[in-house]
Amino acid sequence: MGEIVVLGSGSAVPDEHHAHTHLFVREGEQGLLIDCGSNPVLHLPKAGIEINSITDILFTHFHPDHISGAPLLLMDMWLLGRSTPLHLYGLKHTLDCLETLLDLYNWKAWPDFYPVHFHRFPDEPLTPVLENDGFRVFASPVKHMVPTAGVRIEFLLSQKSAAYSCDTEPCPQVVQLASGADLLIHESAGEGVGHSSAEQAAEIASEAGVQRLYLIHYDGRAGKAVLDAMADSARAAFHGEVHLAEDFMVISVG
Numbered sequence: 001m002g003e004i005v006v007l008g009s010g011s012a013v014p015d016e017h018h019a020h021t022h023l024f025v026r027e028g029e030q031g032l033l034i035d036c037g038s039n040p041v042l043h044l045p046k047a048g049i050e051i052n053s054i055t056d057i058l059f060t061h062f063h064p065d066h067i068s069g070a071p072l073l074l075m076d077m078w079l080l081g082r083s084t085p086l087h088l089y090g091l092k093h094t095l096d097c098l099e100t101l102l103d104l105y106n107w108k109a110w111p112d113f114y115p116v117h118f119h120r121f122p123d124e125p126l127t128p129v130l131e132n133d134g135f136r137v138f139a140s141p142v143k144h145m146v147p148t149a150g151v152r153i154e155f156l157l158s159q160k161s162a163a164y165s166c167d168t169e170p171c172p173q174v175v176q177l178a179s180g181a182d183l184l185i186h187e188s189a190g191e192g193v194g195h196s197s198a199e200q201a202a203e204i205a206s207e208a209g210v211q212r213l214y215l216i217h218y219d220g221r222a223g224k225a226v227l228d229a230m231a232d233s234a235r236a237a238f239h240g241e242v243h244l245a246e247d248f249m250v251i252s253v254g
């Protein structure tokens with residue numbers, strides 16, 4: 001059964017219980033890490049995911065809360081004895097910036113470093129990003145402050161699908177990504193430039209016709225009462241299930 005493990009659910013300012021938003025998608029023997037904020041080296045083992053079992057990482061955009069953990073993760077994979085290739089996916093802007101960041105660490109001089117392959121995908125709606133025997137992943141540009149990709153994952157064994165908005169204002173691209181999907185994981189950092197409120201996320205979920213909405217990338221420091229009210233504001237605008245994503249929550253797609 002396909003699963004999405006929430007490794008972090010917080011906004012750009014994390015707290016003890018809400019790391020930066022990053023996800024691990026799993027179906028059969030296949031896995032995909034989406035983003036590398038905070039410190040995946042600590043969160044992956046805590047979620048029962050062996051660091052060097054990761055073969056593919058998709059980066060949604062080049063903001064520190066989504067990518068700053070990448071140099072450390074790549075280095076620690078090497079220190080843990082990795083020899084197998086690692087595949088990195090992202091928009092051109094995202095991967096160009098990531099390569100520049102890694103160059104600052106002089107990573108090409110690290111001895112016996114394992115092969116890393118960069119896969120830049122175009123800034124076009126529903127671009128096929130990767131396919132294996134577990135899932136198919138598509139990306140679309142969404143509306144944030146820098147080039148940013150939202151994603152749709154089709155789970156081939158479970159015959160289910162899920163979409164993740166990433167950081168974005170409400171936009172038709174997310175409706176398209178989530179159209180006919182079983183669930184949508186949508187950011188709820190708050191209404192403003194490049195972001196959405198929980199109510200706006202609910203409106204998108206409603207338009208897309210999904211059954212379940214998971215709110216993510218919210219300010220965990222706000223406290224339970226505020227977060228409960230945030231989820232309730234989404235429930236008022238969407239008739240499906242509304243959940244607050246939490247760190248280490250395992251979302252079953254079935």
Ligand SMILES: [Zn+2]
Binds near residue numbers: 061063066144167
């Ligand atoms: Zn961002």
